[in-house]
Each structure stands twice: as C-alpha cells, then as structure tokens.
Amino acid sequence: MSKRPGVCLVVSGPGLIHALGGMANANMNCWPLIVIGGSSERNQETMGAFQEFPQVEACRLYSKFSARPASIEHIPSVIEKAVRSSIYGRPGACYVDIPADLVILQENVNSIKYKECCMPSPVSMAETPAVCMAASVIRNAKRPLLIIGKGAAYSRAEDSLRKLVEQCNLPFLPTPMGKGVVPDNHPNCVGAARSRALQFADVIVLFGARLNWILHFGLPPRYQADVKFIQIDICAEELGNNVRPSVTLLGDINAVSKQLLEQFDKTPWQYPIDSKWWETLREKMRTNEAASKELASKRSLPMNYYTVFSHVQEQLPRDCFIVSEGANTMDIGRTVLQNYLPRHRLDAGTFGTMGVGLGFAIAAALVAKDRSPGQRVICVEGDSAFGFSGMEVETICRYNLPIIVLVVNNNGIYQGVDADTWGKMSNLQEAATIVPPMCLLPNSHYEQVMTAFGGKGYFVQTPEELQNSLKQALEDTSKPCLINIMIEPQSTRKAQDFHWLTRSNM
Numbered sequence: 001m002s003k004r005p006g007v008c009l010v011v012s013g014p015g016l017i018h019a020l021g022g023m024a025n026a027n028m029n030c031w032p033l034i035v036i037g038g039s040s041e042r043n044q045e046t047m048g049a050f051q052e053f054p055q056v057e058a059c060r061l062y063s064k065f066s067a068r069p070a071s072i073e074h075i076p077s078v079i080e081k082a083v084r085s086s087i088y089g090r091p092g093a094c095y096v097d098i099p100a101d102l103v104i105l106q107e108n109v110n111s112i113k114y115k116e117c118c119m120p121s122p123v124s125m126a127e128t129p130a131v132c133m134a135a136s137v138i139r140n141a142k143r144p145l146l147i148i149g150k151g152a153a154y155s156r157a158e159d160s161l162r163k164l165v166e167q168c169n170l171p172f173l174p175t176p177m178g179k180g181v182v183p184d185n186h187p188n189c190v191g192a193a194r195s196r197a198l199q200f201a202d203v204i205v206l207f208g209a210r211l212n213w214i215l216h217f218g219l220p221p222r223y224q225a226d227v228k229f230i231q232i233d234i235c236a237e238e239l240g241n242n243v244r245p246s247v248t249l250l251g252d253i254n255a256v257s258k259q260l261l262e263q264f265d266k267t268p269w270q271y272p273i274d275s276k277w278w279e280t281l282r283e284k285m286r287t288n289e290a291a292s293k294e295l296a297s298k299r300s301l302p303m304n305y306y307t308v309f310s311h312v313q314e315q316l317p318r319d320c321f322i323v324s325e326g327a328n329t330m331d332i333g334r335t336v337l338q339n340y341l342p343r344h345r346l347d348a349g350t351f352g353t354m355g356v357g358l359g360f361a362i363a364a365a366l367v368a369k370d371r372s373p374g375q376r377v378i379c380v381e382g383d384s385a386f387g388f389s390g391m392e393v394e395t396i397c398r399y400n401l402p403i404i405v406l407v408v409n410n411n412g413i414y415q416g417v418d419a420d421t422w423g424k425m426s427n428l429q430e431a432a433t434i435v436p437p438m439c440l441l442p443n444s445h446y447e448q449v450m451t452a453f454g455g456k457g458y459f460v461q462t463p464e465e466l467q468n469s470l471k472q473a474l475e476d477t478s479k480p481c482l483i484n485i486m487i488e489p490q491s492t493r494k495a496q497d498f499h500w501l502t503r504s505n506m
C-alpha cells in the first residue's frame with residue numbers, strides 16, 4: 001500500500017516463531033517487511049538461555065535477507081541494508097536480530113554513526129528490441145489478453161495500463177490483488193469470463209503476475225498448449241517459470257508499460273471491437289453474470305453467498321478498502337465485490353494465509369486515516385477465517401478504527417451443519433466421531449466479540465436485516481462494527497463448467 005516496508009518488532013524464541021507465518025506471507029506476496037527480533041544473550045548461546053533459538057538461520061527460509069549486527073556500531077548499516085533489500089528488486093521480507101546484550105549495553109550515542117536511508121529503488125526498463133517484439137506479438141494476436149497482477153499494483157502502473165487497455169482496446173483480467181488497478185467495472189474487464197479468457201487466448205501479457213497456482217501454472221487444459229506468453233517482471237528468475245515465454249521484458253511494470261505505449265503511439269493500432277474474440281468474451285460474461293444474479297435473487301432462507309454479496313455490493317462505498325479471507329467467502333466475494341481503485345484489496349494472497357484479515361484491515365485503516373479520513377475498510381471474513389485472529393477486534397476498538405467486519409457464517413470450515421443436525425449428531429453416542437471436524441458450533445454470536453469491546457454488533461438472518469445493518473454501520477462512523485451474517489451451512493459456489501474448477505481457491 002505504501003511502497004515502504006512495514007516493521008514488526010518481536011520478542012525472542014516463540015515470539016519470533018509466531019512471526020514466521022507473517023514473514024512467509026509477506027515474502028511470498030513480494031511485499032516489503034522488516035522483522036526485528038530480540039534474542040538471547042550471546043554469551044549464553046548453546047547453554048539453554050531463556051527463549052534461545054537459532055533465529056537468524058530460522059528466518060532465512062522466510063526472507064531475502066537475515067542478519068545479526070556484530071556490534072552496536074554495526075546496527076545502522078545492517079538496518080540500512082534490511083530496508084534497501086526489502087524494497088529493491090523484487091520486494092520481500094528481511095530479518096534483523098538484536099541480542100539481549102546489545103539491548104542492555106550502555107553506549108555513548110555520539111560513538112554511533114547513523115546511516116542515511118537508502119535512495120528510492122532504481123527503476124529498470126526493458127531492452128528496446130524486446131519491447132518492439134512484444135508490441136509486434138500483441139499486434140498479431142487473434143485472441144489477446146492482458147493479465148494485471150499485484151506487481152502492477154505495487155509499481156503504480158494504473159495510469160499507463162489503463163491507457164494501454166483503452167488505446168489498444170484489449171481485454172484484461174485482474175488477479176485477486178490486481179483488482180482495481182484498472183477498475184473492475186471498466187468495459188474491457190473480462191473478470192466475469194475468466195476461465196474462457198484464459199482457455200482460449202492466443203497471446204497473454206503478464207503484468208506482474210506469476211504463473212503459479214493462482215494462474216494454473218500457465219498450462220493446459222486451462223490454456224491453449226501453444227499460447228504465447230509475454231512476461232513482464234522485475235525479477236529475472238521469474239521469467240520462464242513453468243512455460244517458455246515468447247517474449248520476456250525485464251523491468252518495472254510501470255516503466256515497461258510506458259515503453260509499450262510508446263510503440264503504440266508511434267504506430268497506432270487497435271484490436272477490433274467487432275472481433276469474434278470480443279463477442280465470445282462478452283457472451284460468456286453475460287451468461288455468467290446472469291447465473292450469479294439468479295442465485296443472488298433467491299429468496300430462500302438461510303441466505304446463500306450470492307444473495308449476501310450482492311446486497312453488500314449495492315451499498316459499498318466506491319473508495320473503500322476490501323479485505324477478505326476464507327475459502328468460499330473469499331472466492332465468491334471476489335467475483336461479486338468490485339474494486340474501483342488500485343491497492344484497495346487485500347486477501348489471503350499467494351500463500352493462501354488465513355488469519356491475516358483483521359491485521360490487514362487494521363493496517364489499511366491506519367493508511368486511510370493518514371491519507372483520506374472517512375474512508376472505510378470492509379473486512380469480509382468466513383467464520384472459520386475470523387477465528388484465526390478474531391481477538392484483533394480489541395485492537396480495532398482500542399484505536400476506534402473505521403472498520404466494518406462482515407462474518408459470513410456457515411457454521412463451519414468450508415461447510416457446516418444447521419443447529420438441528422448438530423443436535424442430532426451430538427446426541428448420538430461417540431459424538432466425537434460423528435460431528436464432522438469441519439463443523440463449528442452452529443449460530444455462534446461473533447458479533448458479541450465486537451460488543452464486548454464497545455463496538456457495534458449485528459446478528460442478521462435475512463436480506464432486509466443485512467441491508468439495514470450495513471446501512472446503519474456505514475452511516476454511523478463513530479464506532480467499529482461487526483455484522484454476523486448467517487447463511488445456508490451447505491451453500492457453495494455456483495456450478496462450474498469444468499471439474500478442475502470445483503476445487504477450492506480456484
């Protein structure tokens with residue numbers, strides 16, 4: 001969000017180990033983070049010191065730089081290197097270890113030489129011949145597709161990418177956190193025909209998106225076997241992962257997008273609006289949108305996911321941050337909830353980490369407070385996802401942050417059961433073997449976690465209750481709020497065309 005590293009301070013041993021999940025999450029997402037850990041005294045090392053643990057070694061797998069300053073004089077240069085490493089090249093996590101004996105050491109501050117902060121990260125551009133080649137491959141495409149990833153969001157490529165999309169009339173698909181770089185309601189966004197677009201495109205340009213599980217590795221059957229990939233990334237080692245690209249453009253997304261634009265300025269070109277490809281995509285979008293609308297209009301109770309999200313979408317302020325985690329909650333929510341601004345969606349990400357939602361919402365709220373007061377954060381949580389860090393509601397209330405938490409509650413992990421079924425299962429002998437382990441207690445009143453700390457809480461079961469509570473929550477800016485939304489415990493996503501789409505997180 002800020003292009004600057006977040007900093008996390010932890011105590012030694014278990015404190016540092018608890019931070020490893022977050023470090024891994026940041027590193028996998030290519031986000032800058034600096035973790036500073038206290039550690040046991042060096043002269044007690046190997047003796048079984050309090051919370052002793054090989055921390056520098058442990059962090060190596062979760063970071064791009066992990067070090068312990070040799071002395072107090074070395075701290076400034078190690079910190080400078082950590083900051084620089086976190087933002088230069090592919091951003092990532094860094095670890096600095098400060099042993100207890102350095103913490104307690106008495107030193108004359110004048111003897112420490114402070115280091116100036118590093119310069120902003122240098123901007124790299126692609127080689128001109130490769131840019132020309134890429135432009136020519138795009139011009140000759142029969143079924144082109146741009147994929148906009150979170151690298152594009154990070155590099156602030158929104159203006160240049162929007163220009164490229166509009167000037168060349170190209171269809172684009174955002175990845176989950178690439179949403180909003182070009183707005184979801186842009187006429188060239190083909191998010192609602194995602195599978196179709198991936199499956200039949202003959203030229204795909206990747207703007208800061210890896211061909212990992214999120215993009216099905218770039219392989220058939222999700223793609224044509226002979227699809228031409230044009231990869232744009234700041235990390236050379238990423239180029240060629242899983243596929244053999246037709247063109248590779250090593251450089252900053254924003255800079256390279258401008259280089260591509262120059263080519264299309266020199267020799268203007270537009271992908272024909274009346275092409276068969278646009279027609280196919282539009283037709284598929286229409287049928288997919290109609291299918292979601294139909295599910296959303298179902299009046300049966302408890303509500304299904306689509307009903308819930310369509311009511312939420314109706315009321316969401318355009319400039320809000322959307323934070324989301326959970327399985328179906330996150331996957332279905334992503335398809336219905338729209339992003340209009342770049343860097344306004346945060347979710348479980350590349351690593352699929354649960355437990356990040358409330359922390360991300362708090363971070364987003366703090367950024368919003370600085371930049372544009374009044375901006376809201378909507379944190380859309382599955383009930384099981386909420387359980388991972390639900391107690392952060394206390395932090396939200398302590399700082400009185402403008403956050404609305406929506407818990408989409410299906411009584412379980414993936415799916416749960418209703419109270420009657422639960423009762424029958426629990427009454428049977430050997431209940432432990434009969435109540436499925438993914439079932440959570442039915443009808444849990446998560447809104448009371450919010451009221452416990454002075455925030456507002458709502459328990460809603462009908463579309464009207466949902467509409468009213470969300471309206472009130474958006475109007476009343478004085479307090480954080482949690483709306484606990486009961487849905488059909490067996491509700492799932494709409495039927496998919498292909499069996500490989502039914503797995504969660506696809």
Ligand code: ADP
Nearest residue numbers: 149150151155175208209210233234235252253
């Ligand atoms: P998504 O989840 O949106 O598909 P990924 O995390 O897989 O995105 O990919 C983001 C890619 O963007 C990474 O390969 C990373 O190296 C790259 N990246 C990050 N910042 C920049 C930048 N400023 N310019 C170019 N590429 C970048």
Ligand code: MG
Nearest residue numbers: 383384410412
């Ligand atoms: Mg659930």
